């Protein structure tokens with residue numbers, strides 16, 4: 703049994719999207735939905751920018767302070783803070799990912815041809831090559847934030863065990 707890519711409920715047949723969601727998507731109109739997608743994309747990117755900004759502030763605060771015995775606390779607390787900032791980024795990523803998926807897989811909106819047909823063809827082609835699961839947005843949402851948090855924890859541990867001075 704497959705699960706629906708949007709509502710996560712069980713899906714009939716081997717479809718990506720259940721009939722309920724399919725009905726809802728049919729009622730969408732392209733322009734409004736594309737505007738919505740644009741708004742969500744801006745939200746996602748701005749949350750990613752904020753994440754990087756907070757990361758760089760924590761790194762600066764961690765190295766450029768005078769607490770000789772408490773330096774590692776800044777990194778531990780910073781990684782916790784960064785983790786909390788990561789959650790809204792993941793949420794925005796899922797919204798964005800659903801939006802893009804709907805745009806790239808829906809053939810028509812309200813009986814009108816989807817206006818980004820060329821993008822759909824490129825998307826179809828990508829599905830067949832070895833990079834089918836690779837998306838840049840996943841890097842922004844998962845791999846870069848994980849690397850940042852792991853970096854802070856590693857530096858914190860390094861200071862605790864006197865590897866980094």
Ligand SMILES: [Zn+2]
Nearest residue numbers: 706709720723
């Ligand atoms: Zn569904």
